[in-house]
Amino acid sequence: MEAIPLLTxxxxxxxxxxxxxxxxxxxxxxxxxxxxxxxxxxxxxVRKDLAYTGVVGTPKVGHHIDELMQAIERTLNWNDISSCFxxxxxxxxKALMGYSELNKKGLRIVxxxxxxxxxxxxxxxxxxxxxxxxxxxxxxxxxVHIGILAVPAEAAQEVADKMLAAGIIAIWNFSNIxxxxxxxxxxxxxDMSASLAVLSRRVAEHLHQEQL
Amino acid sequence: MEAIPLLTxxxxxxxxxxxxxxxxxxxxxxxxxxxxxxxxxxxxxVRKDLAYTGVVGTPKVGHHIDELMQAIERTLNWNDISSCFxxxxxxxxKALMGYSELNKKGLRIVxxxxxxxxxxxxxxxxxxxxxxxxxxxxxxxxxVHIGILAVPAEAAQEVADKMLAAGIIAIWNFSNIxxxxxxxxxxxxxDMSASLAVLSRRVAEHLHQEQL
DNA sequence: TAGATTGTTAATCGATTAACAATC
DNA sequence: TAGATTGTTAATCGATTAACAATC
Numbered sequence: 001m002e003a004i005p006l007l008t009x010x011x012x013x014x015x016x017x018x019x020x021x022x023x024x025x026x027x028x029x030x031x032x033x034x035x036x037x038x039x040x041x042x043x044x045x046v047r048k049d050l051a052y053t054g055v056v057g058t059p060k061v062g063h064h065i066d067e068l069m070q071a072i073e074r075t076l077n078w079n080d081i082s083s084c085f086x087x088x089x090x091x092x093x094k095a096l097m098g099y100s101e102l103n104k105k106g107l108r109i110v111x112x113x114x115x116x117x118x119x120x121x122x123x124x125x126x127x128x129x130x131x132x133x134x135x136x137x138x139x140x141x142x143x144v145h146i147g148i149l150a151v152p153a154e155a156a157q158e159v160a161d162k163m164l165a166a167g168i169i170a171i172w173n174f175s176n177i178x179x180x181x182x183x184x185x186x187x188x189x190x191d192m193s194a195s196l197a198v199l200s201r202r203v204a205e206h207l208h209q210e211q212l
Numbered sequence: 213m214e215a216i217p218l219l220t221x222x223x224x225x226x227x228x229x230x231x232x233x234x235x236x237x238x239x240x241x242x243x244x245x246x247x248x249x250x251x252x253x254x255x256x257x258v259r260k261d262l263a264y265t266g267v268v269g270t271p272k273v274g275h276h277i278d279e280l281m282q283a284i285e286r287t288l289n290w291n292d293i294s295s296c297f298x299x300x301x302x303x304x305x306k307a308l309m310g311y312s313e314l315n316k317k318g319l320r321i322v323x324x325x326x327x328x329x330x331x332x333x334x335x336x337x338x339x340x341x342x343x344x345x346x347x348x349x350x351x352x353x354x355x356v357h358i359g360i361l362a363v364p365a366e367a368a369q370e371v372a373d374k375m376l377a378a379g380i381i382a383i384w385n386f387s388n389i390x391x392x393x394x395x396x397x398x399x400x401x402x403d404m405s406a407s408l409a410v411l412s413r414r415v416a417e418h419l420h421q422e423q424l
Numbered sequence: 425t426a427g428a429t430t431g432t433t434a435a436t437c438g439a440t441t442a443a444c445a446a447t448c
Numbered sequence: 449t450a451g452a453t454t455g456t457t458a459a460t461c462g463a464t465t466a467a468c469a470a471t472c
Contacts (some may be wrong), residue, residue, distance in 0.1 A: 060454080103386065178250075200290060
């Protein structure tokens with residue numbers, strides 16, 4: 001399986017969103033140029049990115065929207081759904097449990113874990129909530145190997161270690177700390193701090209410019 | 213005010229986190245090499261990034277931790293706190309309202325907005341919740357020009373338009389759709405789809421590799 | 425002093441954009 | 449057919465890494 005460039009992978013969902021819009025508008029075919037305009041990505045870039053999915057378009061006409069969407073979903077492995085576990089049923093965790101789009105993006109939260117006794121034994125959005133002690137047993141029984149980390153920063157490393165011990169191979173990390181993990185573990189951070197850093201600086205640059 | 217490269221800005225918070233750890237461990241001085249090891253960034257990269265903050269270290273010794281932290285915070289404008297408005301008091305919005313770290317990162321949510329009558333008039337974490345109708349009036353009175361967008365995808369564009377009409381210049385967008393906004397508006401997306409795309413693909417690549 | 429660390433210049437790498445032949 | 453669009457090769461751009469002189 002070919003390693004697709006990081007930045008190409010990050011753009012593919014944008015194209016998917018654009019295609020969804022075009023589809024809803026009743027279109028059947030679309031050109032890379034149209035996608036480029038909608039997503040603000042250079043049209044050559046779009047063509048190159050799409051080439052990674054293996055689709056071939058027809059000159060003058062473009063691509064079948066349905067075909068293209070399927071190709072992107074196949075490339076991201078969003079066509080078959082992986083089960084995953086969520087740890088941390090705070091507001092953020094609950095937001096993720098209620099986020100139905102996840103199913104369209106290849107992920108299903110089949111169980112959640114928390115240390116709050118008031119939550120343990122209950123469900124949220126139909127998803128059962130267990131004590132962390134049951135994580136290892138359940139993950140091996142259900143063959144789950146993806147974990148979502150939505151606990152406070154202080155607990156993140158400890159929970160990550162437990163996930164690893166239970167055979168998790170990929171962690172989607174919503175805590176703002178850098179986890180120390182072995183090389184082979186797949187880790188994706190939702191890095192709010194990085195995003196906020198860019199926003200803050202750009203605002204400061206903007207306001208400073210105005211004063212001139 | 214100099215425009216700092218995007219990727220440098222995104223790394224600065226990582227350095228800040230590392231410095232915090234070192235400080236808590238009782239250290240006073242730190243070398244770029246140590247930061248590099250902790251953050252998994254190449255040491256030359258760290259030195260270059262730090263140079264943007266204006267600090268000068270001393271050969272053989274390194275940098276004062278306190279001085280370096282202040283320099284980074286100044287660069288990101290995290291030393292003075294901007295007021296901002298949050299729209300969307302769902303689970304995600306509440307998570308942000310309760311996220312105390314925001315204050316250490318230059319942002320304070322001073323009011324939230326929602327269309328749910330049960331929420332309007334109440335507070336969460338001490339932050340008052342208003343109807344969206346009051347957004348424009350309050351933003352001009354309180355001189356707020358940063359908006360956090362935490363509403364469902366369907367409502368995102370509409371709310372963004374209202375924010376613009378009210379004089380917002382920067383939007384921190386947590387919805388997974390690409391907003392159509394004028395050039396001069398500063399927009400930062402928390403792009404969960406992009407992150408999930410990378411995770412999904414890497415997992416698929418990993419599992420496929422195992423089968424060989 | 426010797427050697428670790430600094431800041432900076434040069435070389436490399438990877439990603440983006442431009443150019444263009446092929447084609448429905 | 450003519451021209452829009454494709455896929456791909458070449459040129460450019462920006463970011464990362466390597467090399468190295470300066471220095472406490």
